[in-house]
Amino acid sequence: MIELKKLDLWNDMWNGALDLADEICSPEFTIYFGRDASTHNGDDITGPTQLKTFVRDFRASMNNDLEFSLVRNFVDPSTDFAVSLWNLRIGQDRVVGGIDVFEFDDADRIRKVYSVTGQRGIAE
Incomplete structure (x- = not known):
């Protein structure tokens, strides 16, 4: 079953905790x-x-x-996919939002991500 914690750690990794990639990502x-x-x-x-x-x-x-902040995660336990909505603050004046779609391997590590950044923040 896909753990929401992995999606939270993905956000932490983008905020600079780079070594988390070894824990949450597939080879x-x-x-x-x-x-x-x-x-x-x-x-x-x-x-x-x-x-x-x-x-x-x-x-x-x-x-x-810059700082990434989680808006919401969507996980369907019956699939190998999950979705994360996030915002990215760049400097003091700009916020953009994005969506990541995750595919997981058999060990529940992130195998593939499709990531799109928008032009404005996502309402929380």
Whole structure:
């Protein structure tokens, strides 16, 4: 059964607790971002180690002045999928929202993520 805790830890990982990727992600981990792939190399990520490097570099590119906050998780225990809604504060003046769709492996580790960032925050 998919644990909501893994989705909470995913959010914590994006907030800088990078080593959580080793705990929550499958060795076969991949991610697909729904934004222009010419602006990043995220779609090339394979495995937790590359994910940690990507998140570290992304945070550094924003001078670490960002914070992800969870809006809501949706989990159907009868499937291997879950959805997370989140907001991202960038600096003091900008908030955007996003949605992540997760696919899990047999050990309930995150195997694949489809991630889309919007233009405005998600109402909580």
